[in-house]
Amino acid sequence: MTTYAEKAIDRLIDKIDKLSNPTALGLDTRVEYLPPSFDVEKDATKAIFDFNRALIDATCDIVPCVKVQSACYEMLGLAGMKIFRDTLLYARERGMITIADVKHNDIGATAEAYAAACFGPDAAFPADFVTINPYLGIDGVAPFLTRCELYGSGVFSLVRTSNKSAGDFQDLKIDGRRLYEIVGEKTAEWGKNLIGKHGYSSLGAVVGATWPDEGKKLRNTLSHTFFLVPGYGAQGASAKDLAGCFDEKGRGAVINASRSLLLAYKKRDTGDFAAATRDEAIRMRDEIRKEVNIKC
Amino acid sequence: MTTYAEKAIDRLIDKIDKLSNPTALGLDTRVEYLPPSFDVEKDATKAIFDFNRALIDATCDIVPCVKVQSACYEMLGLAGMKIFRDTLLYARERGMITIADVKHNDIGATAEAYAAACFGPDAAFPADFVTINPYLGIDGVAPFLTRCELYGSGVFSLVRTSNKSAGDFQDLKIDGRRLYEIVGEKTAEWGKNLIGKHGYSSLGAVVGATWPDEGKKLRNTLSHTFFLVPGYGAQGASAKDLAGCFDEKGRGAVINASRSLLLAYKKRDTGDFAAATRDEAIRMRDEIRKEVNIKC
Numbered sequence: 001m002t003t004y005a006e007k008a009i010d011r012l013i014d015k016i017d018k019l020s021n022p023t024a025l026g027l028d029t030r031v032e033y034l035p036p037s038f039d040v041e042k043d044a045t046k047a048i049f050d051f052n053r054a055l056i057d058a059t060c061d062i063v064p065c066v067k068v069q070s071a072c073y074e075m076l077g078l079a080g081m082k083i084f085r086d087t088l089l090y091a092r093e094r095g096m097i098t099i100a101d102v103k104h105n106d107i108g109a110t111a112e113a114y115a116a117a118c119f120g121p122d123a124a125f126p127a128d129f130v131t132i133n134p135y136l137g138i139d140g141v142a143p144f145l146t147r148c149e150l151y152g153s154g155v156f157s158l159v160r161t162s163n164k165s166a167g168d169f170q171d172l173k174i175d176g177r178r179l180y181e182i183v184g185e186k187t188a189e190w191g192k193n194l195i196g197k198h199g200y201s202s203l204g205a206v207v208g209a210t211w212p213d214e215g216k217k218l219r220n221t222l223s224h225t226f227f228l229v230p231g232y233g234a235q236g237a238s239a240k241d242l243a244g245c246f247d248e249k250g251r252g253a254v255i256n257a258s259r260s261l262l263l264a265y266k267k268r269d270t271g272d273f274a275a276a277t278r279d280e281a282i283r284m285r286d287e288i289r290k291e292v293n294i295k296c
Numbered sequence: 297m298t299t300y301a302e303k304a305i306d307r308l309i310d311k312i313d314k315l316s317n318p319t320a321l322g323l324d325t326r327v328e329y330l331p332p333s334f335d336v337e338k339d340a341t342k343a344i345f346d347f348n349r350a351l352i353d354a355t356c357d358i359v360p361c362v363k364v365q366s367a368c369y370e371m372l373g374l375a376g377m378k379i380f381r382d383t384l385l386y387a388r389e390r391g392m393i394t395i396a397d398v399k400h401n402d403i404g405a406t407a408e409a410y411a412a413a414c415f416g417p418d419a420a421f422p423a424d425f426v427t428i429n430p431y432l433g434i435d436g437v438a439p440f441l442t443r444c445e446l447y448g449s450g451v452f453s454l455v456r457t458s459n460k461s462a463g464d465f466q467d468l469k470i471d472g473r474r475l476y477e478i479v480g481e482k483t484a485e486w487g488k489n490l491i492g493k494h495g496y497s498s499l500g501a502v503v504g505a506t507w508p509d510e511g512k513k514l515r516n517t518l519s520h521t522f523f524l525v526p527g528y529g530a531q532g533a534s535a536k537d538l539a540g541c542f543d544e545k546g547r548g549a550v551i552n553a554s555r556s557l558l559l560a561y562k563k564r565d566t567g568d569f570a571a572a573t574r575d576e577a578i579r580m581r582d583e584i585r586k587e588v589n590i591k592c
Contacts, residue, residue: 028406071402071409077420081377105399105429106367107459110324113367124373133401135431136457137464161432163403168433169479172470183465
């Protein structure tokens with residue numbers, strides 16, 4: 001059994017500080033992303049895992065964190081779920097903080113079962129953090145928080161997503177405030193027992209980089225809520241767009257990039273896909289360092 | 297490859313009509329639910345599957361539908377995911393309509409991957425319907441709808457959940473209407489291309505039986521939206537509470553019960569757990585028939 005003396009959010013922030021790099025490698029790997037050198041005909045899931053492992057090896061000394069999205073593994077069935085788990089485990093073995101991007105949401109015993117799947121000594125798909133969807137209210141969040149306290153785990157709850165239609169519901173106006181602002185405030189309230197040594201809670205928020213004004217507004221009001229920020233790179237957001245998600249100390253957010261890192265080899269003539277990902281991870285880190293006041 | 301000439305919602309309604317029974321067997325099976333006759337020490341997942349199979353065998357001639365919740369399988373790891381799939385496949389083999397209760401929510405290529413996991417000829421976890429969470433707006437729903445058109449699949453999107461804290465966000469008031477009403481209207485709008493021969497769409501809504509007033513209100517406004525109704529039995533809702541979810545023809549909803557069916561053997565002195573579940577399924581059916589105008 002792995003035991004944690006520390007809160008998940010403290011481990012994440014310490015690791016970010018150590019590497020002066022608030023970014024995550026998003027392993028949303030698909031068979032069609034792999035370079036031609038991989039034999040995908042023979043064993044596609046093995047090929048995907050080998051690719052993931054190579055990218056983890058190539059970046060784990062400079063990138064603090066991985067985010068592994070479950071969908072592209074789930075669509076490959078049991079063999080896919082196996083490499084979902086193996087990828088999470090391998091990244092942890094290499095010292096990275098792991099986020100299982102599962103966006104779970106349910107209630108009572110069912111939410112407890114989802115939490116048990118990722119948190120605790122018997123977790124089938126162990127991760128430092130998971131993502132959840134808050135539409136069901138506190139009933140869907142509380143079982144995760146209980147395990148966060150017990151096992152030093154953490155959660156990122158959707159607040160403002162990065163997609164175009166995020167506003168369909170998230171922008172609806174309630175007494176002058178947007179729904180996502182209210183969801184953000186509730187997230188902060190629910191997470192107040194999980195605030196760690198850096199002043200941030202192990203219950204964080206997903207805030208899309210594609211919405212710079214909304215990100216800045218949330219940063220100003222949610223001073224104890226750490227942000228997981230998708231949308232950088234292939235989804236169109238730049239380092240300028242996400243600068244508002246950070247606090248005055250250069251903390252408060254981890255920026256995820258998936259396709260721009262996974263497919264870096266297509267834009268670089270190195271002949272080595274993992275080296276290309278490392279180069280792109282360094283370029284991304286340096287671009288964000290330039291926009292955000294990060295101690296180096 | 298299984299091909300469907302019909303829309304998922306038409307298959308579901310035809311089956312409900314045939315059995316005059318608008319109910320679903322909720323297979324949220326946990327090892328602690330199994331009767332002592334099962335050897336859970338030796339192989340817990342095999343025991344759970346054997347239990348599920350026995351309940352499917354005991355009810356498939358009177359209950360039209362199963363709902364299989366993914367969390368309690370996922371927490372058992374790969375062996376659990378295998379019996380999640382096997383349970384869905386076995387229920388389909390026995391002629392039941394299957395709902396994979398996964399509450400997925402994501403965007404773009406990731407939502408497509410979740411849809412591919414359950415819908416289509418290569419689905420790893422094949423089901424007639426899946427549940428989804430609509431917080432991300434149409435971007436998270438559209439990839440499912442595309443596959444619904446292609447493969448005759450269906451979706452139930454969360455609108456009003458059955459839990460106590462459903463109102464945390466779902467009851468927020470926007471220009472005099474509640475958020476869940478707006479989500480319901482959007483769901484109806486998004487599903488209008490999937491309306492089948494009975495006037496209902498293959499994009500349905502989850503509406504908790506524990507909120508009778510809200511259920512009735514939604515039934516009156518969403519005339520083409522079929523409801524998946526959790527909350528009956530162990531969660532506290534009675535047949536009276538859910539009567540408002542049906543239309544004047546006695547159609548428009550399927551009522552799920554999980555624990556009251558899975559654990560029926562604890563309240564019945566038959567010595568046969570599967571017979572106890574069958575008895576409870578008949579009692580539940582007859583109680584609902586009494587409250588709702590269902591042709592027998």
